[in-house]
Amino acid sequence: MDYIQTHLDRDLSLAEVAGVINISPTYFASLFKQAMGISPHQHVIQQRVEKAKLMLKRTNLAIADLALQVGFSSQSHLTQQFKRITGMTPKQVR
Template sequence: MPVLQHIGADKGQIAHDARLNQRQLLQVLDYLNDHLDQEIKLADLANLLGISQFHFSRLFRQSVGLSPYQYLLQQRIETAKQLLKQTDDSIMEIALRCGFNSHSHLTQQFRKFTGITPSRYRSDR
């Protein structure tokens, strides 16, 4: 775990603007992108770096601007958008490839992020 320094901070106090270093961030982002189709738990990500879930979540949010879950959803939706535009795979196949457990879960999250359904997004291509 990297040593976090903050001028004027008491011993044991972690700086409020602490972030993951570049190597850690790339390691986590690569893992997320390589495992989009799988269930990813906060514990899995924290264990990659050998830190607590709470600490990881806070550092990730400071580094990326989103919670790990929000980032994962965003990446899954972006991947679904690409697949909808570039393939003729069914919505269910795309849902599974992007880590959603059902057509309806993908549709619900897709609509939250884009304002339209995956079917509508595909038909607008």
């Protein structure tokens, strides 16, 4: 969890995260879903949205720049995932 939180701004692959604790990606994904109730990928997306939400309230960064800083590929990707999870757009939160 700490590794994911620390590296949200990077492209986190399942293999990379599983490698941190030295288990296979398939086994890691299975254990993670069992423990957390969601896939590792969905957890990463949720954590990125939460970080974006905080940054929207605390900074004046352009939403496009903020999206890249929290690990989304574009403002559009951030907006899509943000709205799916929160029901609002980043602009509405700001």
